[in-house]
Amino acid sequence: MATAPAPKLDTSTLDEILLDLAVLIELSPYDREIAENRYRRLKEYVERSSSPLRPYLVDGESLIYAQGSVATSTTILSGDNDDRFDVDAIVEIDVPSHWSENEPLDQLFETLKNFPGAVEVIRCTRCVQIRFAFMHMDVTIMDRRQRLSGERPGHIFHSPDTGPAYRVASNPWGFTVWFRAQVGIGERLFEQRLKAARKAASVSRLTLLDEAERRILADAEQVPLPPMIPSRIDAQEAVALKLLKRYLNLRYTRSRLKRPPSIWLTKLTGDMGLIEGGLTLQLYALAKFISDNLRKHLAHQTVPREANPSYPPDKINDRWPRPWPEAEVDMRTLADHLDQLADAIEEMNRSSQSAILSKIDDLFGERFGQEERRILKDRYDRRGTSGRDLLIKPGSGTIYAPAVVGSQTEAQPIPRHRFHPVRLPSKGDVSGG
Template sequence: MPPPVEETISTLFTGAADILDIPPDLYSVAVERYEDVGNFLVLNGGPEWTVYPQGSFRIGTVIKPPTSNTEYDIDLVCHKDSSKDDMTKEELKTEVGELLQAYDAFKILEGNGDGPALCVEGRRAWTLTYPDLGFHLDVLPAIPDGERPPPRIRLTDTQNHLWQYSNPKGYSVWFQGRSEELRRTLEFKARAAGVDIVPMWTARSTLQRVVQVLKWHCYLYFAKDIGDRPPSVLITTLAAWAYQGERDLFTAAFNAVNGMPEHIQNRHGTWWVPNPAHERENFADKWNEPNERREKFHAWLGSLRNTLLEAAQSSRRDTASVIGSLGVAFGEDLLLKSATRMGLEVKNPMATGARRVAAVTAAASSGATGKFGAVPVVRTRSGRAG
């Protein structure tokens, strides 16, 4: 008898997340590159400079977007131990850019072939590209947040005249605290290695996998609408708040999707998803601009919920049928690779394509309404519809 559908989905999601995860050897190369950048900054800019990872690379939820022309996105903080009274944010951004451009020129002169292909300025960061390796480094200039205790920081933003707030190190600690499983795993690895602490990326807890699965689906859903795609940190924060300690990946993902809207706040007409490590940083800040990003976020979340629910309620429990029911939303090729990786038998993989077409036809005729399809009504903590 086939296993329960939920168990098959969990296994497929686990294998897919393994495939999308950054390989350990590439992770090591990325660490070597950003440490090299940091050493150059200290030697040429002074001891007040440090570089450290932030975001998904730091907390172990990085994935390669499931399209052929994308790279791993690795976020770094380029921190200068200075004060906003000593320099403007424009001066900080320029200084970091000049140092990174000098690093780029130095690597070209050195001729070892391990330097970036380009150094490009963005809204908040400078980007060092490594297309041959399949990743790029987004380097965010930062200084200490003098009004708050360390490790809180302030960031530059060319489209905002005010300093922006953040706390990547504090966020990492908060994220770890949302999963007892993750904490225990890291402690066990540290004891086995005879050290006080091991990097979070060495573990893969259910919570980390939930975030990877949600990000994976989001990349595919917004493949033709990248500009309105929800930021990774918004998905990660809401999923971590909604996570209830489940060990089964399907159950954890489904419950997170249902619970995420409860952690969206409306503060007197302003939408807020605060950084749990810095109350002045709002991960939903762009929802308060004249756009449709909030509506599209809820449309995506509703689509994901319906996909998971329909797959779990299917009467067909064999692996090929489960892949067929999930293939449109999650990518059939990746799910088939996952099945092979996880040792799941797919008796008739060619049939999944036919079921995928049937699923699309059924969805098109299911009476979805609204500009973005069927959008469930959710409530914020203020009681207003989200």
């Protein structure tokens, strides 16, 4: 007897819910305008006449710019119960040769400690953090005095309260350029669906600090200025990464273990590339891709050490995981979390909408699950669908994942890939398909 073909994969229900969720946890268009203003105001404040750092800013050479998740368009709400965005900035200077390795951060703190509108300013190990309501800005000093070749590489400073301070090779500008080239601008159909979801679900959380910030916003609307924050990336890869980061944030909120660095997750997202077939498959594949990477290291008792493709001396996960044997706990915990997410995605795709939403509460936060219920009710009311029909059909078919990719050497930039899926056998499948 011929074996019945596997059912065609249908993830439309889960795709719709995940897209709404991604919009709920990101910066709204208005939030982006306010964050843009904060970067512009940071530049004005560091360059003011009384700034301790002003003498070391080189005209035409030094830049103050966004880095990290806001530059790769993957910023999300952090924390468990609080609405907070964490954004990052770089201030380039020519560090005097006679300064100690602690001095750059000390001078940056002196420069920023009375930042207008800030709730608090804190000197951290590698940055100075400016805290606002609903937002933190981590500002890092970069020394570019050596004018290293490449796309703006330099050195940042590791300056702890105890223990020696030292320099760290870094190239956030180059990494942003690499990642945005890897994921591209996104596919048109996905972009259209994402814009529709933003129209229905976007929530603004940031508020203006004072009249000066209102003036900056008004001036920017009247006379468009060069952007401080790079444009959005409406690519499926970036949206899946946002969801993965939100999921992991909740897993580590009450854990004593350090969460994996966001830039490392971003690097692996760029390595994996686009998974054809929708957001559900992209998120599932990303979880499995990173988990498989970790399981291989566990099997060989090694640790992943990823290099910035734009500047190999920049080791982007130099502080995670810990050295072996503590690394085993760090990697196994993360791999288990990722496998649990992949299993949950498979389960949700076979479930009714109400069951999916119950799972969303656990995976991404109950308040987002509640907000998603309201969005879906409004959406189906507009479509003229009765409340009884709100529980639309579950998905079907077998979840797919990308083919296994051989590991790259640290010094090699990773080329652009667009992996095509291969079938994962479901439970009870002995056909070998």
